[in-house]
Amino acid sequence: MSKHIKGATVNKKIIWPLQSLNFFMADLQAGVGPFLGIFLLAHGWKSGLIGSVMTIGGVAGMIMTIPAGALIDATKRKRFYVVISAVFTILASCVILFSQEFWVVSISLVATAIAGSVIGPAIIGITLGIVKQKGFNRQNGNNQAFNHAGNVLGSAFSGYLGYKFGMTAIFLLSAFFGVLSIISVLMIPAKSIDDNAARGMKEGGEDDKASGFKVLFQCKPLLVLAGALAFFHLGNGAMLPLYGLAAAAKNQENASVFVSMTIIIAQLVMIGASLLAIRMSEKSGYWLVLLISFISLPIRGLIAAHMASHIGIYPVQILDGIGAGLQSVAVPGLVAHILNGTGRVNIGQGAVMTVQGLGASFSPAIGGWIAQEIGYNSTFMILGGFAIGSILLWVLFAKTIRAVC
Template sequence: MPFLAKLLAGDGWRDDAIQFTAAACGLGVFLMQTPAGVLTDRVRNRRLLLAAASLAVGACFGVLPLVPATGWAVGPLVFVGGAAQAFFVPLLGALALGLAGHTALHRVMGENQGWNHAGNIAAALTAMAVASWLGLSAVFYTVAAVSVLAAASVFLIRPGDRANEPAARTRAGAGLRDLFRDRRVLVLFASVALFHLANAPVMPLVGQYIARLGGSDTQVAAVVLVAQVVMVPVAVLAGRWCHTWGRKPVFAVGFVALPVRILLYSFTSDPWVLVALQVFDGIGAGIYGVVVAVVCADLTRGRGGFNALQGLLATALAVGGVLGPLVAGPLVQHLGFAPAFRAFAAAAAAGAVVFLTLMPETKEGDQ
């Protein structure tokens, strides 16, 4: 998203129009996220579905520099790309649980997320090099090429690699109505929705802010790179620590890191300081990506519905992806960047309070 914001800003788009376009991506994720989780519970060939989603994302974002720089052309592509992205979380979680089983999920999710962030580092470094040597448009073409490689890599997973543990069978199980009868699910949903209402628009906003301050494409790429570098060790450690210390203490660190990070953005106009503050993003996102899947497995153990719950929580994420940019656009346009950051810091703080005061520990004694 920082590169998309930079591309559209270079085409003369207004700040609010850029955020509305980012909201189109979030809307695609929002509308497809829960159906994606339910479908993942029921589909047999999850590898094929994941490969198709990867190719769809690559196609949508790869053609952005080629289409007219109008909302009617860019918006639908970003929307469809977001809808395809909705399948990643439940499919990857289902594959991890199927391969590792419940007892080893915390370790596998930590390792998977560590490798995921390492891949994002490679992508950010590649984007920086490509943007410097070939221009900003080439970054989007690179996304398309990498999506083909990602789709091909899915088939390295063999059908016979499935874990023998019964809990690894991610059957349909509990429906959405049953899930919402669990108070813990409601609390987690509300916390995650507030978390992502604040988090979703911030990275594009930082990219815009750096561009407004006269920052370089390298600094925009570094917004992603710094966070991803921190996420690698944090994700691996989060997988271990949530098993040793419990889910809630580790998850709480991620919830608290977010408002601190966003508030600090409002006190600087130095592009490199903005980049450095992405360390907090690395902490929060590194923890979230691991622990949320483990908590979903805890809440659905023995009754099924793991992927449906992942999709439900990812819908909460998508709500933030839609509403956050819609609110961010007018805030930045009429009040400026600093007030916008402070408003989102307040939303993040509210999510942290809900989680810390109402969410119980989900780790059972035998885990």
């Protein structure tokens, strides 16, 4: 039986393993991260040091995104790199259970970030290789919906297991999802992945050996996109972990349950936002989709500053879901569209993610130290304000972006 995807007909036996990979990989990549702050807080860490160690991992991931994209463009063994990355993520996460020393936690987060920098481009490349450019927007949107659904399930289980059995159970659950991710990717037939299509190369096209930053700086729309995302994630990166710490500091009934609820609410909204982004991008292009995502952060920061409670998590995390859900479809789709025919789609994705990661990696450290000095409420306002830079860039260069959409 086959499935029609906007210009491409693909066997369902290939699509379902791809979607299950996105489902199970979600908890492996994000399941432990949001709970790490309260885990370290319980072991005597302060918010500034927690933010700093998260930044170390973020910087490592940022540095590796372009080499990871280049690797995925070049390799014909994309499934293998997903498997290796999953194994390293499982091992690196479990190390923290045995030692909470600063350098042990730092090395663990660095290893996890490096592995994560490979997984993202690999899944995008596998998807492009299966459904080609014509089917990518819709299939990527479906992938993201499954990814967010996986986060919902993983977070629900994490909150329950953390409440009943402690943080160790959350780490073990993430490892279990990692094993299921490995099984899923191995169920995708290697021959179903067109390696030229996976890197955005047209049939008979010549290989472009340009580096990631050369690809980025030679393309004004990509540069504007990367800059806008950097501003956004400079504010967004610290918002969720600090919101969890704010709840723990106010002695919420159970911090792991509170953090679990923040993730579940956001991820449920992301499922709908991902599917909506498919329709919006097909009808109006990616510019409007991304503008809405940028606007969501200042509003979110304003609400978080005044409602760090069990009531406040609903509007705060609904807005998180809108922003992240729209971007999860629009960013890879726009990059793949701009670089179609160059053979450098994944290295371009890596270049954009590197600049975006520059903001995301420094956000926890900036947010953590600001919160430690002036309190959480003012910090949320400041973090939300960073997205004003994104909005200004996006509006000023609207003509340039709309032209390529």
